[in-house]
Amino acid sequence: MKKFGLKAWLYLLPAILFLVVFMVYPLIDVVIYSFEEGFTTTSQTATGVGIGNFSTVLRDPYFIQALKNTFVLVAITVPVSTGLALLISLGLSSIKKLREFFQTVYFLPYVTNTLAVGLVFMMLFNKNESSGSVGMINTFIRFFGGPTIDFINGPYWAKMLVLCLYTVWIVLPFKILILTSALASVKKDYYNAAKVDGTSKFRTFTHITLPMISPMLFYLFITGFIGAFKAYSDAVALFGTKLNEAGMNTIVGYVYDKLYGDSGGYPSYASAAALILFFIILTITVINLIVRNKLTYKGGGGRA
Amino acid sequence: MKVTLDGVTKIFPPHSKKESPVTAVSNFNLEIPDGKLVALLGPSGCGKSTLLNIICGLESPTSGSVLFDQNDVTKLPPEKRGVGMVFQNYALYPHMSARKNILFPLGNLKGKAKLTKEEKNRRMLDAARIVQIENLLERKPGNMSGGQQQRVAIARALVKYPGILLLDEPLSNLDARLRLETREEIRRIQKNTGITTVFVTHDQEEAMSISDIIVLMKKGVFQQSGKPQNVYDNPANLFVAKFLGTPAINVFKGKIENAKVFIGDEPVADVPGCENRDVYVGIRPEGLIPDKNGPLTCSFKSIDVLGRDYMIVASHGAAETSVIRAITDSENKIEDNPETVRFSFKKNKFFVFDAKTEERIYLG
Ligand SMILES: Nc1ncnc2c1ncn2[C@@H]1O[C@H](COP(=O)(O)OP(=O)(O)O)[C@@H](O)[C@H]1O
Numbered sequence: 101m102k103k104f105g106l107k108a109w110l111y112l113l114p115a116i117l118f119l120v121v122f123m124v125y126p127l128i129d130v131v132i133y134s135f136e137e138g139f140t141t142t143s144q145t146a147t148g149v150g151i152g153n154f155s156t157v158l159r160d161p162y163f164i165q166a167l168k169n170t171f172v173l174v175a176i177t178v179p180v181s182t183g184l185a186l187l188i189s190l191g192l193s194s195i196k197k198l199r200e201f202f203q204t205v206y207f208l209p210y211v212t213n214t215l216a217v218g219l220v221f222m223m224l225f226n227k228n229e230s231s232g233s234v235g236m237i238n239t240f241i242r243f244f245g246g247p248t249i250d251f252i253n254g255p256y257w258a259k260m261l262v263l264c265l266y267t268v269w270i271v272l273p274f275k276i277l278i279l280t281s282a283l284a285s286v287k288k289d290y291y292n293a294a295k296v297d298g299t300s301k302f303r304t305f306t307h308i309t310l311p312m313i314s315p316m317l318f319y320l321f322i323t324g325f326i327g328a329f330k331a332y333s334d335a336v337a338l339f340g341t342k343l344n345e346a347g348m349n350t351i352v353g354y355v356y357d358k359l360y361g362d363s364g365g366y367p368s369y370a371s372a373a374a375l376i377l378f379f380i381i382l383t384i385t386v387i388n389l390i391v392r393n394k395l396t397y398k399g400g401g402g403r404a
Numbered sequence: 405m406k407v408t409l410d411g412v413t414k415i416f417p418p419h420s421k422k423e424s425p426v427t428a429v430s431n432f433n434l435e436i437p438d439g440k441l442v443a444l445l446g447p448s449g450c451g452k453s454t455l456l457n458i459i460c461g462l463e464s465p466t467s468g469s470v471l472f473d474q475n476d477v478t479k480l481p482p483e484k485r486g487v488g489m490v491f492q493n494y495a496l497y498p499h500m501s502a503r504k505n506i507l508f509p510l511g512n513l514k515g516k517a518k519l520t521k522e523e524k525n526r527r528m529l530d531a532a533r534i535v536q537i538e539n540l541l542e543r544k545p546g547n548m549s550g551g552q553q554q555r556v557a558i559a560r561a562l563v564k565y566p567g568i569l570l571l572d573e574p575l576s577n578l579d580a581r582l583r584l585e586t587r588e589e590i591r592r593i594q595k596n597t598g599i600t601t602v603f604v605t606h607d608q609e610e611a612m613s614i615s616d617i618i619v620l621m622k623k624g625v626f627q628q629s630g631k632p633q634n635v636y637d638n639p640a641n642l643f644v645a646k647f648l649g650t651p652a653i654n655v656f657k658g659k660i661e662n663a664k665v666f667i668g669d670e671p672v673a674d675v676p677g678c679e680n681r682d683v684y685v686g687i688r689p690e691g692l693i694p695d696k697n698g699p700l701t702c703s704f705k706s707i708d709v710l711g712r713d714y715m716i717v718a719s720h721g722a723a724e725t726s727v728i729r730a731i732t733d734s735e736n737k738i739e740d741n742p743e744t745v746r747f748s749f750k751k752n753k754f755f756v757f758d759a760k761t762e763e764r765i766y767l768g
Pocket residue numbers: 416417426427428446447448449450451452453454455
C-alpha cells in the first residue's frame with residue numbers, strides 16, 4: 101500500500117513540478133507584489149509594505165472605467181448569449197432536416213480566429229466616409245434615412261454595443277453546442293408522458309425542459325461570468341491596444357497596461373488590479389453556486 | 405370504456421436508404437371489453453409497445469382505425485383521448501416530488517375542466533391512497549424504490565380519471581419478489597377502480613396470473629386471445645403453445661400416416677380424420693405420465709423432486725429440444741435410474757400441429 105502511494109506520487113511529480121513553477125509560484129508572487137509599495141520595473145525596490153497599491157488602483161479613473169466596462173459587458177452578454185443560445189438550440193432540436201448542417205454553421209465561429217472575427221466586425225460597423233468604405237450596418241442605417249453612427253470611434257454606447265455583439269457572437273457556438281446536447285439528453289418519455297396528459301408546449305418547457313437542463317444552464321452561466329470578467333482580446337480585436345484612450349478598457353486590459361502598456365512598468369498596480377478581479381470573480385462564482393444549489397435539480401434518476 | 409382495433413397496421417419508414425421499412429403491427433383486429441384487465445403478450449420486438457402507443461395516440465397507425473366505445477379516435481391526439489399511460493421506465497419527472505408528479509396532469513386542465521386547489525389535492529390524495537403511497541408524497545423519484553416509483557406512476561395516470569389505463573411492461577424493472585407483489589397490486593387497483601386496463605408484458609406467467617384476457621402477438625401479427633386458461637388449453641398454433649407454460653411444452657417432430665401420429669418411428673396415438681402429412685407434436689409436461697406400457701419411449705436423464713410433484717428429465721431423438729420434461733405427482737413412481745422411461749398422455753394435454761402452417765390440427 102505504502103509502496104503504491106510512493107509510486108503514485110512519483111508519477112504525479114512532473115505535473116506537480118510544472119504546476120508549482122508556473123502556477124503556484126507566480127500566484128504567490130502576485131500577492132507579494134500587490135502589497136509592495138513604490139515598486140517599479142525601473143526602481144526594482146519597494147519603499148514599504150501596505151495596501152497603498154490597492155487604494156491607488158481603486159482611485160485611478162482608468163481602472164474605474166475598466167471596472168465599469170467589464171461589469172456592463174458581463175451583465176449584458178452573459179444573459180443575452182445564454183438566452184440566445186437556448187433559443188437557437190431549441191430551434192435546432194425541433195428541426196429534423198438540415199439539422200446537422202445548421203449545427204455546423206452555428207459552430208463555425210468557434211473555430212474562427214477572434215482577431216479575424218474582430219476585423220469582420222470592424223468592416224461591418226465602419227463609418228470611414230473619407231476612405232469611402234462605409235460598413236454594411238451604416239449603409240443599412242443610411243438606406244432607412246437614419247444618421248450614420250461611428251461604432252468604432254464614436255459614442256460610448258455605440259462602441260459598447262459593438263463590443264457586446266462581438267462577445268455574444270464569439271461565445272455563442274460553445275453554448276449552443278452544450279445546450280443542444282443537454283436538450284437531446286432529456287428522455288423522450290418525459291415529453292410523451294406530458295403529451296398524454298395534455299401539457300401545453302409552454303408548460304412542458306417551463307416545468308420539464310428547463311429544470312432538466314438547468315445544471316447545464318448554470319454551468320454556462322458560471323463559466324460565462326468568469327469568461328466575460330476576463331475579457332480583453334475582444335476589445336483589442338475591435339478597438340486596438342490603446343483601450344484607455346478609447347474608454348473601452350477592461351480589467352484584464354488594465355492589468356496588461358500597467359505591466360507593458362504606455363503606462364506600464366508598475367507590476368504592483370497590475371498585481372493589485374489582478375487580485376481585485378480575482379475577488380470579484382470569486383464572489384460572483386460563490387453566489388452563482390449558492391443560487392444553483394437552491395434552484396437546480398441535481399440529476400440522479402430513479403433506482404430499481 | 406371498450407376499445408376496438410380494426411385492421412391496425414403500423415409501418416415505420418426506414419431511417420436510411422440501406423434499411424427497409426419495419427412492419428411493427430400488421431392488420432391487427434381486437435376488441436377489448438369494458439372494465440377488463442387485458443395482457444398484451446409476446447416476445448420482445450413483436451410490436452407490443454407500438455400497439456399500446458397507437459391506442460394512446462402517441463403513434464398513429466399507417467392504416468386501420470382505433471375506436472373507444474363507438475367513437476373513432478384514430479385521428480385524435482393523445483391528450484384528447486382520456487387515457488392514462490404508465491411508461492416502461494415510469495417517466496416520473498425526477499425534479500418533482502411524488503405529490504407534484506401526481507398533481508401535474510391536473511394542472512393541465514383548462515377552462516370548464518379547471519379544478520380548484522382543494523379539488524386537485526383531494527384527487528391527488530385519492531390516487532395516492534389507491535396505490536398506497538400516502539406516506540411517500542414528499543419524496544422525489546430518485547429516493548424511491550422501483551416498486552414505489554411504479555405506484556407513483558400509476559397514481560399519476562389514474563388522477564385524471566382516464567377511461568383506459570395503459571401500462572407498458574410495468575413490472576420489468578422490478579426484482580423478482582417485488583414483481584410478484586406488484587402484479588397483485590395492479591390486479592387489486594384494477595378491480596377497485598374497474599378501469600379498462602391494457603398492460604404489455606413479455607412474461608407469460610405474469611400475463612396468465614393476473615389478467616382477465618390475454619392477447620398473444622408475434623412479429624406484429626395477432627395470434628390468439630381469450631381467458632388465460634382457455635388459451636393455455638386450446639392453443640391455436642405452435643407459437644402460442646410454446647409461449648405459454650413453464651416448463652415449456654415438449655415439442656417433437658413427427659408425421660401422420662393412416663390416421664396415426666408418429667413421433668420418430670413410433671406410432672403414439674390415433675388421430676382420426678387427419679390427412680397424412682408432417683407434423684409437430686406438442687405435449688405439456690403435465691401431460692406426460694410415466695407408464696410401463698406407454699407408447700412414447702425416452703432416454704432417462706434425471707429426476708427432480710418439486711415438493712409434492714416431481715419432474716422427470718429425459719431425452720428423445722425426435723424432440724426439438726435436447727431435454728424433455730414431465731411433471732407428475734408421486735403416485736406415478738418410476739424405478740431408480742432406469743435406462744429408458746415410457747410415457748402415456750393425459751387427455752387435453754396433447755396437441756398436433758401442421759409442420760408447415762404450424763396451426764393446430766388435433767387436440768387429444
Ligand atoms: N420509432 C420507430 N422507428 C422504427 N422502428 C421502430 C420504431 N419503434 C419501434 N420500431 C420497431 O418496431 C418493432 C416493434 O417494436 P416495439 O413495439 O417496441 O416492440 P415490443 O414493445 O414488443 O418489444 C421493432 O422491430 C422495432 O425495432
